[in-house]
Amino acid sequence: MKIPRQQQEDAFPNGELLREIAELRELVSRGKDGGKRQLEEAIKEAAGTPFARQIQLITIPRKCTLPKFPSVFDGSTCAIHHIKTYSLALLQYENNDAVLCKYFPASLAGEALKWFDGFHEGSINLFEKLQILFLGQYMSSSMKKHGIEKSFSLRRRINESLRDMTNRWRTLSNEMAGRVDERNLILSFINALFPTDLLFTQIFKIKDRITMTELREY
Numbered sequence: 001m002k003i004p005r006q007q008q009e010d011a012f013p014n015g016e017l018l019r020e021i022a023e024l025r026e027l028v029s030r031g032k033d034g035g036k037r038q039l040e041e042a043i044k045e046a047a048g049t050p051f052a053r054q055i056q057l058i059t060i061p062r063k064c065t066l067p068k069f070p071s072v073f074d075g076s077t078c079a080i081h082h083i084k085t086y087s088l089a090l091l092q093y094e095n096n097d098a099v100l101c102k103y104f105p106a107s108l109a110g111e112a113l114k115w116f117d118g119f120h121e122g123s124i125n126l127f128e129k130l131q132i133l134f135l136g137q138y139m140s141s142s143m144k145k146h147g148i149e150k151s152f153s154l155r156r157r158i159n160e161s162l163r164d165m166t167n168r169w170r171t172l173s174n175e176m177a178g179r180v181d182e183r184n185l186i187l188s189f190i191n192a193l194f195p196t197d198l199l200f201t202q203i204f205k206i207k208d209r210i211t212m213t214e215l216r217e218y
Contacts, residue, residue, distance in 0.1 A: 050119030051101055058098035066106055074110035079138035082107070083131060100127035112138070147179035151188040162199065165192060170216065182212045189215060 049056060067089040073082040086107050093099040101124060105116050115137060124130050154172055156165040169192060173185050180188075190207055193200040203210060 050116070050121060050124045052122050052125035055098050055101050055125060058096075060099055060102060061093075061096075064093060064099055066103055069107050072107055072109040073112050073138075074108070075112045075115070075138060079135055083135065097125075097127045101130060104130060147176045148184055151176055151180050151185060152191055154188055154192040156192050156194055156197075162197070173212070186210060186212065186215055 069089060070085060071077070073079070086104065087094065087100075090100060090103065104127070105113065108116055151172060154165075154169060156162070166189075169189050172188075176185065186207065190200065190203055193203075203215070
């Protein structure tokens, strides 16, 4: 007669160990099932593409090989220049949306490639749409970054009057309107002053409360 498992475990000094081994086997079994499901989900996600079905179904011409791009775009360089370079590299396929769309991810890296991977499946049906989204994303980022860098490059010159420096800041603020937020413009003014300026001390104390309108009155 077969001894029940519980009695079999209790009959030996290492019955507790046997129970632990059985529990471990069960966990491993569950892990395998869960791992299999995760793998299936990962494969499905990897197979997904932001390109619409009409783009997916078009076969790349056999003679069309992936060009060697002078550089890949990672979000830190000029987006317009990248589009121009990419389009020139595939100039003979300028009317072939499938080629232009399918090869575009190969010209991206880093943060830009993550941006591309974030598109919903089947959401891109034309290269023109992809191009507009790309430029909309990275032109604004580039302009904002350039605007902040330019604003914080302002410095009061040696022997320059405070009035002259303030006028230069006002001109710069008007130029950067819409590209740099008011808080950064205020900080750029403070940053431009000499630490020994009395105005620096006065404004620094209220830098978190002062508004552009108030600052322009100084």
